[in-house]
Amino acid sequence: MITATVAQRGKGVLREFNEAGVLAAADVHVALRLAHLGGEASEDVLLATALAVRAVRSGSVCLDLNRFRDVTVDDESEVDVDALPWPDVADVTAALRRSPLIIGGERGPLRPLRLVETDEGLLLYLDRYFLQEQMIRQVLDQRSASHPEVDVDALASQLTLRFGDASAPDRQRIAAALAATTWTTVIAGGPGTGKTHTVARILAILVAAQGKSLRIGLAAPTGKAAARLQESVSEQSAELSLPPDLSAMTLHRLLGWQPGSKSRFKYNAGNRLPYDVVVVDETSMVSLTMMSRLLEAVRPDTRVLLVGDPDQLTSVDAGAVLADLVARPVTGSLTPALTSLVGHDLDAADDPDEKALTAVERDRLRSGVVRLSRGRRFGGEIADLAVAVRDGDADAVLRLLGGASSNLSFHGPEDLVGVRKDVVDTAAVVTEAALQGRAVEALDGLERHRLLCAHRDGPYGVQRWARTAMEWVGEAQGTILDPARWYPGQPLLVTANDHETRIYNGDTGVIVQGEDERADDPAVPGPARLWAAFQRGSTPFLLHPSQLSAIQTVYAMTIHRSQGSQYNTVTVLLPAEASSLLTRELLYTAITRARKHVRVIGTEAAVRAGVERQVLRASGLRRTLRE
Numbered sequence: 001m002i003t004a005t006v007a008q009r010g011k012g013v014l015r016e017f018n019e020a021g022v023l024a025a026a027d028v029h030v031a032l033r034l035a036h037l038g039g040e041a042s043e044d045v046l047l048a049t050a051l052a053v054r055a056v057r058s059g060s061v062c063l064d065l066n067r068f069r070d071v072t073v074d075d076e077s078e079v080d081v082d083a084l085p086w087p088d089v090a091d092v093t094a095a096l097r098r099s100p101l102i103i104g105g106e107r108g109p110l111r112p113l114r115l116v117e118t119d120e121g122l123l124l125y126l127d128r129y130f131l132q133e134q135m136i137r138q139v140l141d142q143r144s145a146s147h148p149e150v151d152v153d154a155l156a157s158q159l160t161l162r163f164g165d166a167s168a169p170d171r172q173r174i175a176a177a178l179a180a181t182t183w184t185t186v187i188a189g190g191p192g193t194g195k196t197h198t199v200a201r202i203l204a205i206l207v208a209a210q211g212k213s214l215r216i217g218l219a220a221p222t223g224k225a226a227a228r229l230q231e232s233v234s235e236q237s238a239e240l241s242l243p244p245d246l247s248a249m250t251l252h253r254l255l256g257w258q259p260g261s262k263s264r265f266k267y268n269a270g271n272r273l274p275y276d277v278v279v280v281d282e283t284s285m286v287s288l289t290m291m292s293r294l295l296e297a298v299r300p301d302t303r304v305l306l307v308g309d310p311d312q313l314t315s316v317d318a319g320a321v322l323a324d325l326v327a328r329p330v331t332g333s334l335t336p337a338l339t340s341l342v343g344h345d346l347d348a349a350d351d352p353d354e355k356a357l358t359a360v361e362r363d364r365l366r367s368g369v370v371r372l373s374r375g376r377r378f379g380g381e382i383a384d385l386a387v388a389v390r391d392g393d394a395d396a397v398l399r400l401l402g403g404a405s406s407n408l409s410f411h412g413p414e415d416l417v418g419v420r421k422d423v424v425d426t427a428a429v430v431t432e433a434a435l436q437g438r439a440v441e442a443l444d445g446l447e448r449h450r451l452l453c454a455h456r457d458g459p460y461g462v463q464r465w466a467r468t469a470m471e472w473v474g475e476a477q478g479t480i481l482d483p484a485r486w487y488p489g490q491p492l493l494v495t496a497n498d499h500e501t502r503i504y505n506g507d508t509g510v511i512v513q514g515e516d517e518r519a520d521d522p523a524v525p526g527p528a529r530l531w532a533a534f535q536r537g538s539t540p541f542l543l544h545p546s547q548l549s550a551i552q553t554v555y556a557m558t559i560h561r562s563q564g565s566q567y568n569t570v571t572v573l574l575p576a577e578a579s580s581l582l583t584r585e586l587l588y589t590a591i592t593r594a595r596k597h598v599r600v601i602g603t604e605a606a607v608r609a610g611v612e613r614q615v616l617r618a619s620g621l622r623r624t625l626r627e
């Protein structure tokens with residue numbers, strides 16, 4: 001079946017690749033337009049250009065010419081990609097080197113492409129993305145060329161105050177010492193490894209050194225993640241003597257997004273951000289473009305803390321910057337201050353508990369990168385499963401799933417008894433609390449179980465499974481639930497940011513019965529007895545349902561959307577093994593949403609395919625460029 005829209009003007013090889021679903025019509029159009037404007041007629045260059053556009057569309061920053069045949073098509077397509085008329089890579093490279101479209105070439109009125117030689121082969125860029133990568137590379141190199149001046153003795157006592165004495169290697173203490181002594185720090189770690197805990201203490205240490213005048217900018221790529229960061233930091237602010245009014249915002253807001261303006265952001269290379277320290281949480285979801293905008297806008301003497309889990313799903317836009325920053329070639333040197341503060345931790349030998357740093361990790365400290373590894377929220381088999389998925393060990397994953405652990409279970413696609421029970425039981429708890437107006441309990445109830453899907457549509461998609469789950473609930477409650485009419489216990493998902501009502505894309509909530517006195521209030525009309533409750537720290541945030549514009553009923557959710565949330569039990573409904581969405585990063589993200597139990601529904605072949613398929617995101621940041 002052909003699923004791609006076919007570009008009418010495409011001819012020859014482009015048309016064949018377009019019809020096969022490898023290229024979208026838009027890729028073909030862009031390639032044809034550039035070739036027309038730039039005076040290029042070579043089919044090989046046209047194909048490479050269209051593949052470079054496609055690469056960016058699917059999350060890569062550039063096209064890796066050594067791997068340009070590694071493309072996946074829609075899983076419903078029956079086309080054999082290998083049978084397409086792929087040109088020889090040497091011919092494509094030679095044609096590109098001659099092309100008037102390439103920057104550095106002699107001719108050409110328009111040169112939007114760039115060929116970049118790296119230690120691992122040639123990359124083809126749309127120049128704009130190359131410039132963004134260069135910006136990131138240059139800013140990071142400049143920032144690592146100098147270090148903040150610190151009072152080592154004062155810092156040492158602050159580290160002891162916040163992280164205890166140095167009797168055993170402690171990655172959190174190392175991260176804090178690193179952040180205090182370098183301008184740019186990357187704190188990587190899986191869920192619950194204490195990233196936010198550490199960041200809050202780093203801020204406390206910096207406040208202790210500089211006083212309350214320290215200007216702190218807290219940001220995250222999404223409104224929901226920003227709200228979580230703010231809550232988490234403010235919960236600890238009294239204990240840590242942090243300024244009580246710290247607020248977090250989206251990266252767009254931090255940079256001063258100006259719709260319609262040519263410069264786009266108020267803060268940029270010519271007008272730097274007014275902070276002494278900038279913290280970005282959930283950095284795995286930051287795109288290349290946003291990272292370059294952020295780094296160009298920070299002052300050289302602003303500390304930058306990039307925090308996140310590099311193994312999780314990335315932004316839908318091009319780039320996997322956090323993973324790249326963790327893996328990029330090491331630059332910089334260890335400062336004497338760091339060595340004197342945590343030399344004891346660094347000297348500790350490697351040990352199986354992952355407390356001490358490996359030689360590679362010690363080396364990466366020079367680039368300001370540290371990974372927290374000890375799960376504080378969950379441990380045992382869920383953590384083992386996440387590690388096996390992360391490491392691509394499908395045998396270990398299947399062994400763990402098939403073992404006797406009470407934290408993991410694995411069911412065939414037809415075995416829905418367990419998930420049905422969890423859906424129905426969760427709805428019963430939520431509904432009972434909602435009917436009695438107990439919003440906190442209803443919201444907590446929502447976290448008992450979540451059904452997660454890879455796809456939005458189709459037989460394995462959220463649409464279908466949300467409907468099925470709703471029918472299960474309706475049947476158990478002896479009613480037919482209608483998502484078009486508010487009802488107590490109705491689980492909600494926000495699908496767009498609304499700064500006015502302070503609810504954000506990805507927030508979940510629940511409809512609850514209002515309190516009795518409200519019902520008697522003549523100012524509140526009948527339907528207002530129902531309220532939409534959202535979690536905001538320890539107190540629920542109540543809104544009239546009519547204030548909600550972009551909202552869905554959520555009995556199932558995509559794994560992408562579940563990022564940043566946790567549930568006691570997670571049921572992951574796997575698609576067919578051929579699905580190109582089914583990747584290691586997707587499985588890892590789904591599994592790490594669970595606190596107590598992970599249930600996987602699908603075939604063994606699907607598990608294997610998911611563990612083995614990695615999101616392919618080509619970029620140059622991890623490589624060494626050749627002049």
Ligand SMILES: Nc1ncnc2c1ncn2[C@@H]1O[C@H](COP(=O)(O)OP(=O)(O)OP(=O)(O)O)[C@@H](O)[C@H]1O
Pocket residue numbers: 172189190191192193194195196197198376377
């Ligand atoms: N050193 C520590 N001592 C005691 N408790 C800790 C420590 N580090 C983290 N915790 C606790 O572990 C839990 C998880 O920590 P935290 O929320 O900081 O993790 P995280 O890595 O930011 O998680 P997520 O990725 O889900 O945001 C929190 O309850 C936190 O208070």
